[in-house]
Amino acid sequence: MAVQLPMSEVDVLIVGAGPAGLMMANWMSRYGIKTRIVDKRGTKIFNGQADGLQCRTLEIFDSFGFGHRAWSESNHMLEICLWNPDSSGVIRRSDRIPDTIPGISRFQQVVLHQGRIERFFLDSIESQSNIRVERGVMPIQLELDESLAEDPEAYPITVTLKHLSEAEATPDQGNGQVANGLFRSNLSSDDTQELLQRISLDDKANTLEVVKAKYMLGADGARSWVRGQLGLQLDGSSTDYVWGVLDIIPITDFPDIRMRCAIHSASSGSVMVIPRENKLVRLYIQLTTTEKDGDQKGAKVDRSTITPEVILQSAQRILHPYKISYEYCDWWTAYQIGQRVGTCFSARERIFLAGDAIHTHSPKAGQGMNVSLQDTYNLGWKIASVVKGIADRSILKTYQSERRRIAQDLIEFDHKFSRLFSGRPAKDIMDNEGISIKAFKEAFEKGNMFASGIAVNYGTSMIVAKEGDAVEQGDGLDVSATDKTLRVISQQSLATSLKVGMRTPSFKVLNQSDARPWHFQELLQSDGRWRVVIFAGDVSVPEQRAKMWRLGERLAAPGSFLQRYTVSGARYDSVFDLLTVHAAPRIETSIFDFHEVFRPFDPHQGWDYWKIYVDDQSYHEGHGQIYRNYGIDPAVGCAVIIRPDQYVSYVGTVDDYDALDRFFSSFMTPASQRPADQTSRSTRKLANGST
Template structure:
């Protein structure tokens, strides 16, 4: 399941088998797009192990020019210094959702890495915890979605409340929702990381100096990143450790040490609106206490309610009394009692009784900021998540976008290190994800003022209607499934071929439809066929293979990919399984009972591999998936995708 399905009509930037074994640049083969024309000529849809799609063209391993000077920060003087040689290829700074997503990706691709965090303990609550559809799909592709779903609280409905004529509040709208609220995200990801790789987050460690070796930065085998780490022992003593890595990734939040050390600013502004956040166990006669709500009162401000697992409720509470002193206030002085009292005032005449101590609290100012660039030193140092963009939590996107940043970056780092693709692919990370961050900040700028504004009972219905309109217009983006990456070396816009698969768009996740395994009739969703395991996928939509002409095309296509000198064969190391780098899946549209597995060429259906051929047909228990209609592909096979 890739960023998963980011799909494209294009080529794939893979190094050839010879180049991987020799460490030298690849020879180009089969240059030019393999995109067919009308009336049955082959057209190839490639799905990547990541958020964007890549070309099936073999690129030279290019040496890159360094446009930045060597950067060095003075090291704090500490008596003990430990110098580590060898070790990890990647250092991840920050073990929040973004850092843990990246670590889980690298672990599944057998990349050596370390992940450090300056906090002594794992965050269990008080931070973002709403998972949107696309993020849930990605977690499912890693194989541990069940751990999330066991404890998650589905947020099925959104309710919008505004001032009533009698000076209290009233419900104005109900909307459908698809997110899930859950705490312990970091705990679940950390445990999965330990299970998969044996790697644990190293805590009470922070970087204190960074130096880049310009002499070796062009060498893909070098470790030009020199970082000094400060360890804090439980007894309060400290010691330093010097390490060298190939890549440094800053996932260390809005006050990122990595970003500041690179001299990259955060550009944007903050409003005067101050908000408090608290997680608690409470009892209330407010009718929507277990729904996702925005409650606006005319006199006391705005409250956002997020119900969570095990009866926990999160309150985002506007603290109007602090707005005049937002620039100078000491946020640590705000107590949980103040936040709860402000929530009570907004909910009047409904009651709110706290039955358990606060689980966590924080105070923040609404603002939107964006780093002008997400990488430096020829992509040897990169930023992810809040380290390069920050906004208010009103749209429930902070953690999701941060995790998807890391998901986009993770496969590119891994396959660059593994020698599968050229390092130039890393240029697409900032190109793709910065546009998403810009779109997110634009959405937040629309929603935040509507939520924070002071409204009268007379304007309540119109104000809530405007808020509802913005929520509905941004619904697809907020779910994550509507993300579209623009044309690049990974995603090529072949608009002249889109009629062959009308509902599949380059740079966008492919929709998941049910198909059946030809061998045993078991129903699968297409996404389930594409786990996040570092492999690339090519999906052949073969049409009606009962037709002799169509099956001949399938045979030729099988040889083109998996034959002795096929495209897939040439990018696969000799000692590995043929599908270890690129997996070819076939989905046909003939009635399953009229086709046998042995009818397909061995190049597409190897012996003892029964999960390569699938059919868009009716299942015994779950009906018909109508995958071809969903993809917008002609039912009779006028095209092969």
């Protein structure tokens, strides 16, 4: 085009405002990164699309301050009931399993409409930044200047955005009938032209603009335009199992309709029952079992044969002799199971893919939104840290090294789970082709750990200081520190249950100054900071106290990492939140027993009372026993580094200051060497434990 288009610069451009894109924008809001997020759809609202929320996802929501909203609005699932045919072919409850493994998290798995979750993100982003989702906007041209990829000051990405008219951003839907989910299903054609009719687009409609960006995220779904532009592929296959989904208020005499149920009938197929909020129940029902050829698009089912009535009738056959019907249907859809994962998650660590854009799988495992969210929960703080000049670009490789394995695990889990679920139940122990109750139950129980999101264990890298080979554990990428002399290895034995590479489990600790109990995770808010947590042990013992003072002297000394990586004039806890959890009796201890660096003084606000905690009995909420639960000896203690996303980076001895310094030196950029424009803004609000 000869016409000069309007042009602007942005640090991060996000394409797609589903959960993965919103999580990315949410991180950017916390770091204060100049960000735009666009979505071709004219509105966020659509029916259906309920999703299970893993324990881990709820922990993450809580770290951003909206966990309680999801917790209170959602339906909580406590128990899984397995139903199978008895010897006479009639379905019976064969087992009850806790839906969430007791003790693994403060939260349990719940179910909530995706529209609500997007609402929480939008509110969170708006409360922290000026970032707003721009709807009815889609990219139409993309260029990456690879020669600039490694230049931290450069804007190597050039994107042309088109502002759609209302008609373009509006779907051919909305006839007042029950929402038909097929337009969102993989059985429908691409829904670019089928968006919902609820928005008036602004006066930019039908105009073009050019955006130069430092980084870009393609979170634009299974048919990702960004992925297509980059020429990246997904590997995998679809199966021939076709499933129907029906969201209804059930009228039934089936006694477990408010439990999560997996029901295998003798010869009528399977149904999964997912109780939802607002009296709704979702039924996932297997519609076909015939074998067809693998990955051919031609194998897809004829949409017109699938209706709510067809799905209901299948459910009625499976649930027989129980009765089920409904007067109110909220939503329905049908899909064919497909599992695919990308081989490459980014272009030059400048343009990244996340969520459905890089891995697809069946919705039935209830993992989809969780894994997508967690992709950008992993990526967001890394990009933000690089843009702000805190961290070197080399950490960005850890996105693929950490997340591709998760996507592969998910695909594998989904594949196994779907096969077990879709298969015919074994008639007896000699029936090798059928699925045995025992195998199914075992898969369910194993799946529960995976499905909690808690089992994620990232491999060794420059930001995960553990044994092993960084290439081998890193999806084939070398994600170790560039300067090999800086490598640090954790002493896992000092905290046997605080696993390096895994998320920090949570137990209660008391604030030393006011005796208030906090879940330890509540102190690990997603505000962009690294935590250095000193488990000081029993500081009433002189040896432990001496260790703490030695460490304190080094931390407070000129040129310590607290100072080198913090912008001059800023508090060091703008980058490093230095927390202490000791194990001496609370009432015999005060914060003044600790070196000043552990309770920094502010000339306007006095001492900081929200840095030192204790493992002791509370008045109303028991004893968290965090030392015992983490496997830390109070006579020894340890120092721990926790990433901004709550994963454990390092465990070492209390007074090994040098190891801490080396760890951060391996990927952080001294404040004196950062681009000037990024150092002017504080990355955080002042921490205040009491609010």
